[in-house]
Amino acid sequence: MGSNTTEKALSMLRFLPRVCLSNIRPHPNSRIRDKRGRGQHGGDKHGCGNKGSGQRQNYMRLGYETGNNPFYLRFPHEPYYQRHHLRREYPPVSLLQLLKFIELNRIDHTKPIDLVSVVNTGLYKLLPDQRQYGIQLTDEGADVFNLKINIEVQYATEVVIAAIEKAGGVITTAYYDQHSLQCMLNTKKFFERGVPIPKRMMPPPDAIEYYSDPAKRGYLADPDKISEERLVLAQKYGYSLPEIEKDPSYDMLTERKDPRQIFYGLHPGWVVNLRDKAILKPQDEELLKYYAN
């Protein structure tokens, strides 16, 4: 009997698979964890340590000193930072950066440069929802800048204006409201929406003075006064002003936008159809009246 069972078992073993990791069972009554935790604490701390801001991801606000009288309140207040979180912001683009964009073929300097061409480089990000109202041109690289350009920025210092005009170029400072800026961020996306190009709004009361100042090359300033100011600046910095009238690229240098216009050559109220390559222009009198003023 016994030998028969052994033989049967042995003959059965011949057809059974070999013992391997996939067909062995755990020890009876052994503890089986259903999760394999990673890391030092079995994954329960998610790499954020024990207790406090680090674990709860609620870091203290800037300037808070855990109950102390904070540094920024310890002394009499400094009013020049009043309402700083509500002010318009013009993030900088230096002349050297602009030169690099042109040399890397990101910007075509034989055509007028504006905020759209700077954003279209893909190397510059503007965030209008964080109160960034366009770019300011800074003077880094003012000594080496030697290109004749027609540029429109939102803010520029006197040195920058002098550097561009010395090279034979033209600079304008112009204001764009939030809706216009949103259209300019990604023009392809905007045209695909099938929405008419909005009209550009006038600057707010605290900015209107800047944008109608000929010394700042504001877009609302009188052109005659601007040409006067160009001469004044040339005398101040001691360079001879190149004559734009005799320049071969006169048309490019004198191309300007209307104060109501967002894009060069495209009027407010027009709808651009990218698929059919057509431009839809409103003919309704009421609409025309709305977009005209």
Place this chain on the structure above:
Amino acid sequence: MTTMRPLLFTIFTKTKPFQCLRKTSLHQIRNSSYESSKFLVDVEVSTKYEATKIPEEWKYVERILPPTLVPEPQPLPEYQSGWKPQGDHKDSPYFVERSRNHMMPVYLDVRQRGVKRHTIIKKIQGDIWLFEKDLRTFLEDLIKPKPLRLQVNEFARKICINGDHVNAIKYWLGEKNF
């Protein structure tokens, strides 16, 4: 403006008929989308408009459309902006590739909410250990009393250095025509 609103609405309401969407039974209908909204109705455009195809005007549209490809840099005898094209490195034991934007692949990594700064060099080809040796002699000279903390990731072709040395390394790479 109050009189404008219905007028504008009539122009921009979609003129796509809703029935054609319903016929395709297999097509999933997402009612949260504007395209498949039940309330989307065919509206006759009563506002007068003119569809024009003038090439001169279309040039202005093409001018402001964002480019789809990164353009090649201008071949100039001298670059004023400080950017330099990459030199020829056929015999060099190592090579640092430029990024797709024609820039040096040296980056600053700020970790721990601005507490720690690391410099990362990417796209190192060839003998990364020899590159590390050359870089080490340059950087150790620069931060002399302090020890240089540097980590080589041979597999990912990266070198991570403790501290902000981005401009120094870019200058060093520029000297070597990378």
